[in-house]
Amino acid sequence: MRDCYCTVNLDQEEVFRTKIVEKSLCPFYGEDFYCEIPRSFRHLSFYIFDRDVFRRDSIIGKVAIQKEDLQKYHNRDTWFQLQHVDADSEVQGKVHLELRLSEVITDTGVVCHKLATRIVECQGLPIVNGQCDPYATVTLAGPFRSEAKKTKVKRKTNNPQFDEVFYFEVTRPCSYSKKSHFDFEEEDVDKLEIRVDLWNASNLKFGDEFLGELRIPLKVLRQSSSYEAWYFLQPRDNGSKSLKPDDLGSLRLNVVYTEDHVFSSDYYSPLRDLLLKSADVEPVSASAAHILGEVCREKQEAAVPLVRLLLHYGRVVPFISAIASAEVKRTQDPNTIFRGNSLASKCIDETMKLAGMHYLHVTLKPAIEEICQSHKPCEIDPVKLKDGENLENNMENLRQYVDRVFHAITESGVSCPTVMCDIFFSLREAAAKRFQGDPDVRYTAVSSFIFLRFFAPAILSPNLFQLTPHHTDPQTSRTLTLISKTVQTLGSLSKSKSASFKESYMATFYEFFNEQKYADAVKNFLDLISSSGRRDPKSVEQPILLKEGLMIKRAQGRKRFGMKNFKKRWFRLTNHEFTYHKSKGDQPLYSIPIENILAVEKLEEESFKMKNMFQVIQPERALYIQANNCVEAKDWIDILTKVSQCNQKRLTVYHPSAYLSGHWLCCRAPSDSAPGCSPCTGGLPANIQLDIDGDRETERIYSLFNSYMSKLEKMQEACGSKSVYDGPEQEEYSTFVIDDPQETYKTLKQVIAGVGALEQEHAQYKRDKFKKTKYGSQEHPIGDKSFQNYIRQQSETSTHSI
Numbered sequence: 103m104r105d106c107y108c109t110v111n112l113d114q115e116e117v118f119r120t121k122i123v124e125k126s127l128c129p130f131y132g133e134d135f136y137c138e139i140p141r142s143f144r145h146l147s148f149y150i151f152d153r154d155v156f157r158r159d160s161i162i163g164k165v166a167i168q169k170e171d172l173q174k175y176h177n178r179d180t181w182f183q184l185q186h187v188d189a190d191s192e193v194q195g196k197v198h199l200e201l202r203l204s205e206v207i208t209d210t211g212v213v214c215h216k217l218a219t220r221i222v223e224c225q226g227l228p229i230v231n232g233q234c235d236p237y238a239t240v241t242l243a244g245p246f247r248s249e250a251k252k253t254k255v256k257r258k259t260n261n262p263q264f265d266e267v268f269y270f271e272v273t274r275p276c277s278y279s280k281k282s283h284f285d286f287e288e289e290d291v292d293k294l295e296i297r298v299d300l301w302n303a304s305n306l307k308f309g310d311e312f313l314g315e316l317r318i319p320l321k322v323l324r325q326s327s328s329y330e331a332w333y334f335l336q337p338r339d340n341g342s343k344s345l346k347p348d349d350l351g352s353l354r355l356n357v358v359y360t361e362d363h364v365f366s367s368d369y370y371s372p373l374r375d376l377l378l379k380s381a382d383v384e385p386v387s388a389s390a391a392h393i394l395g396e397v398c399r400e401k402q403e404a405a406v407p408l409v410r411l412l413l414h415y416g417r418v419v420p421f422i423s424a425i426a427s428a429e430v431k432r433t434q435d436p437n438t439i440f441r442g443n444s445l446a447s448k449c450i451d452e453t454m455k456l457a458g459m460h461y462l463h464v465t466l467k468p469a470i471e472e473i474c475q476s477h478k479p480c481e482i483d484p485v486k487l488k489d490g491e492n493l494e495n496n497m498e499n500l501r502q503y504v505d506r507v508f509h510a511i512t513e514s515g516v517s518c519p520t521v522m523c524d525i526f527f528s529l530r531e532a533a534a535k536r537f538q539g540d541p542d543v544r545y546t547a548v549s550s551f552i553f554l555r556f557f558a559p560a561i562l563s564p565n566l567f568q569l570t571p572h573h574t575d576p577q578t579s580r581t582l583t584l585i586s587k588t589v590q591t592l593g594s595l596s597k598s599k600s601a602s603f604k605e606s607y608m609a610t611f612y613e614f615f616n617e618q619k620y621a622d623a624v625k626n627f628l629d630l631i632s633s634s635g636r637r638d639p640k641s642v643e644q645p646i647l648l649k650e651g652l653m654i655k656r657a658q659g660r661k662r663f664g665m666k667n668f669k670k671r672w673f674r675l676t677n678h679e680f681t682y683h684k685s686k687g688d689q690p691l692y693s694i695p696i697e698n699i700l701a702v703e704k705l706e707e708e709s710f711k712m713k714n715m716f717q718v719i720q721p722e723r724a725l726y727i728q729a730n731n732c733v734e735a736k737d738w739i740d741i742l743t744k745v746s747q748c749n750q751k752r753l754t755v756y757h758p759s760a761y762l763s764g765h766w767l768c769c770r771a772p773s774d775s776a777p778g779c780s781p782c783t784g785g786l787p788a789n790i791q792l793d794i795d796g797d798r799e800t801e802r803i804y805s806l807f808n809s810y811m812s813k814l815e816k817m818q819e820a821c822g823s824k825s826v827y828d829g830p831e832q833e834e835y836s837t838f839v840i841d842d843p844q845e846t847y848k849t850l851k852q853v854i855a856g857v858g859a860l861e862q863e864h865a866q867y868k869r870d871k872f873k874k875t876k877y878g879s880q881e882h883p884i885g886d887k888s889f890q891n892y893i894r895q896q897s898e899t900s901t902h903s904i
Contacts, residue, residue: 103127105153106162108353110135112143113194114228117733121572122153127351132573134566140736144169144194144334148353150184161187163350170888172359184350190337193314195260196883197238197298198222200330203272203323215272217242217320219296220265221253225880227260227300227335229713230311234260235303242270244294255303258711272320295319300335312338316885331878334885362801369863370800373856376849377411377803381420386428388845390853391421395445396838397813398806405448407802413456414794419521422449423528430547436537440529440550447555450525454556457521462560462567464646465514469507470561470569473581478503480581483607501614503581504588511557511589512623515630526552526632545595545625548632553593561586588612592620649741650674651734655682656710656726658692668710668728677745680718694720699746701753701782702739709760709767718742719756726760756782807857814854821847 103125110118117137123129147166151159163184167175185191200220205213219240227236237255241248249270256262272294300313314335322329373390380389391408398404412418425446433439440447479491480500487493526548533547561582564570574582587608592615603609653673657666671682671691680699681690698720705715705726714735717724729735746752755778759767769779807814817838825843840846875882875889882889 104162107151107153109149109151111147111149112139112141112732113145113147113226114192115731117731137733138736140732146172146357146359148182148355149187150351150353163187164191165353165355166191167357168887170891172357175355175357177356177358179354179356181352181354183352186350189312192228193335193337195224195227195300195314196332196334196880197224197300197316198330198332198880199298199316199318200328201296201318201320201323202328203320204327217270217272217296218267219270220267221298222265223261223263224300225261227262227302227313229260230302230304230313233258233302236260236262236300236313237303238264239299239301240268241297241299242272242294243297261707292319292321332880332883333878334883336885360802362798362805363864363867364795364798364801365863365867367797369860370797370804373804373853373860374411374796374800376852376856377408377800378415378417381417381424383845383849385841385845386421386424387839387841388849389424390849392425392445392839393814393817393846393849393853394803394806395448397810397817399810401443401445401448403806405445405452407799407806409449409452409456410794411796411799411803413453413521414796414799418449418453419524419528422446422453422525423532425449426525426529427532430532430536433536436533436540436543436546439533439543439547447551450529450551451555453525454522454551457519458556459567460646461514461517461519461522462556463569464517465510466507466557466560466564467569469503469510470564470582472506473503473585474570474574474578477578478581479577480584482584482611483605497611497614500581500584500588500611504585504615507561507585507589508592508620508623511593512627515627518631522552523631523633526628530632542595544632545628548628549593549595549624552628552631553590557593558586558590561589584608584611588615593624595621595624646677648675648677648745649738650686653730653734653738654728658723658725673727675741675745680742694718694725696745697749699742699749700751701756702742702746703756703758703782704735704739706759706768709762717756717760719753721751724757724760753778753782756780804857804860807853808861811854811857814850814857818847818850818854821850 104127105122105124106126106129107122108120108131109116118135120131120133123131145166145168147164149164150162152162153159164187165182165184167182198221200218200222202218202220204216204218206216207213219242221238221240224236224238227234235255235257236259238253239250240252241250243249251268253264253266256264296318297315298318299315301310302313304310315338316333316336318333376390377394380386380391383389386392391412394408395401395404409418412421425444426440429444429446430439440450478499479488480496480503481487481491482493482497482500484493487496529547529551530544534544537543560567560569564582565573573579587603588611591603591612603612651673652670654668655671655673656668671684672686672688673680673682674690675681677696679693679695681693683690699718700721701719703717703719705717707713707715709715710726712728714729714732715726716729716735716739717726727738729738757766757768757776757778758780761767761774765772766774766776766779769776771779817840820838821840821843824840825847872893877886877889877893878884
């Protein structure tokens with residue numbers, strides 16, 4: 103048996119690691135990981151490791167998906183065969199090379215050819231075992247010769263600047279007659295090739311590690327005597343090693359990869375304005391946003407970008423109020439209110455996720471952490487009881503846990519975000535107006551969201567809401583399921599409580615909670631979060647933990663003497679201060695009040711030859727920190743920037759490199775207090791609305807409309823047939839909700855026009871880019887598959903358009 107864990111990597115940089123599943127050959131992880139990708143990459147790779155207590159963990163195998171192939175597997179559960187990991191499967195990076203063929207006349211008057219090969223630089227080489235000391239060998243190889251030369255080793259960098267030139271004699275001088283010489287040279291040069299191999303100079307005795315190679319036939323010099331290009335490094339072709347592919351097992355993944363090409367704001371105004379005025383359209387079903395929900399296959403894919411866009415522009419409450427009241431009008435029975443997967447309920451879910459994530463953490467995290475740590479047995483199903491467990495004790499344990507969670511929720515009303523309260527207010531009003539005879543409907547309309555779709559799922563699977571770092575173990579998971587069921591029922595205020603459970607043991611357990619005080623607590627809580635004139639949430643201010651984690655920092659030189667060395671520290675950021683501690687839970691060693699953060703920027707790799715560094719600039723000095731990977735560095739920079747955005751003294755310029763040995767590395771200024779030499783990157787104001795890029799969301803919505811164009815056209819037909827013909831509907835049109843055919847038709851026309859215009863802009867941009875791009879440039883090195891596919895598509899489309 104093995105103890106395995108899995109890592110997610112961009113090329114070879116680890117950005118996420120699952121928990122370890124012990125003693126299993128079929129481990130189930132069930133973990134979700136989401137990130138924005140902060141840099142370009144060629145492969146998304148997944149490595150499976152076997153944990154070893156005494157030695158370094160051993161790699162079992164890996165799955166590497168090329169960036170171009172991610173679309174193929176988009177949002178589909180797929181089993182991937184594990185591949186062997188060796189130097190050849192780990193090749194990454196690119197090389198800049200120049201070749202020049204020149205004639206030289208020797209002392210005896212004989213003309214011979216010399217080939218000059220210049221290795222300029224490499225970029226993005228892999229880091230092997232935490233280090234990269236690369237050098238290159240250059241070989242001229244032909245049928246009868248092989249001549250190798252080697253560059254110097256560049257220490258501690260994976261972007262080495264070699265800039266070395268090597269000379270090879272190509273044509274051996276022979277009795278000089280024009281004709282024979284020409285034939286000989288032609289034939290000779292064609293059979294030769296230049297091979298460049300990159301190696302990592304290892305200080306161990308195992309020998310150097312192979313980093314990749316490239317082979318260039320000298321035919322490229324036929325047209326002109328000089329040639330220069332960027333190349334992707336390739337693996338060696340060792341044909342002898344054929345390994346059986348099916349001997350390592352396989353890995354099941356579901357990858358969702360989206361890539362949006364976003365124009366500047368003005369391109370999107372027609373479509374954006376159409377979407378933003380959705381709340382004011384009468385009836386709301388004729389609005390652009392509602393139409394998006396109608397044509398998308400899953401309501402979820404429409405809700406995500408819609409809510410983000412509307413939140414960004416502060417239009418989410420009126421829109422949700424409009425679609426929710428339209429839905430309430432269509433509801434016949436007060437007990438089924440908001441139970442379906444409608445656009446309204448998906449939009450409210452999405453808003454709670456975005457605006458309420460922080461509220462969820464403040465409310466539930468302490469209770470959930472306590473449950474995970476104290477680990478008391480809570481099984482109350484007599485059939486599933488383990489030996490030695492007592493049913494009475496377990497019931498008491500569970501009752502205490504439920505009480506703890508229930509009180510945390512019902513006492514959290516004051517911290518509920520304003521956006522959510524405004525939405526709940528409009529839900530409550532709409533429901534009470536529609537079902538005037540039912541006194542409880544104004545509560546159930548709100549509790550079906552806050553309990554059923556917000557707190558209950560978070561208690562059930564806390565890892566999906568970042569309340570716990572990984573999946574909980576089976577026993578804790580069962581405890582959380584029982585708590586979640588009970589809290590959900592308490593919150594739903596249903597009349598006959600014990601009848602709402604399938605299981606008799608749950609009904610027995612629920613007897614504990616049949617007291618009136620529980621129902622009152624729920625009603626008070628629901629009243630508080632759905633009343634419109636709530637008191638200002640800022641009045642109850644306790645420091646809110648925004649992010650914490652382990653990183654490496656450089657000593658700041660606060661003492662006059664002492665080494666400026668690097669140390670691992672536990673960092674915590676709240677909305678009051680940024681602190682670091684010797685380890686988690688200790689007293690802080692150093693604290694920076696938020697108002698003292700003047701800027702947060704990346705730090706050039708050259709400064710300390712370390713990747714993923716950033717700097718937190720304070721009035722008298724900068725704190726240099728190294729994050730564990732590129733994704734984490736971006737997260738920290740973003741959140742620190744956001745928190746310190748409103749500081750009065752924010753800097754406009756900064757130093758991108760460090761101050762070392764008496765001067766700034768970037769601008770060479772000798773004074774350590776010299777003003778910065780680069781403009782600071784403009785961050786975003788510290789506000790949930792602006793954590794969102796409105797143009798990017800509009801682009802996302804454009805892509806959705808564009809992919810469902812046929813449905814938009816069908817909906818137009820449906821409007822046409824509805825306004826002319828009042829009889830029973832045709833089958834294919836009955837799926838759409840159309841209240842006012844003429845208004846809806848008008849909006850559809852505008853949507854189709856807006857989408858068409860954007861589609862032309864995209865096509866034009868691609869054509870222009872295609873004309874400008876050179877294969878072999880730094881952006882598109884030779885060996886770039888995505889570019890080759892792109893060329894193929896372009897040539898196909900261009901032949902059609904002719």
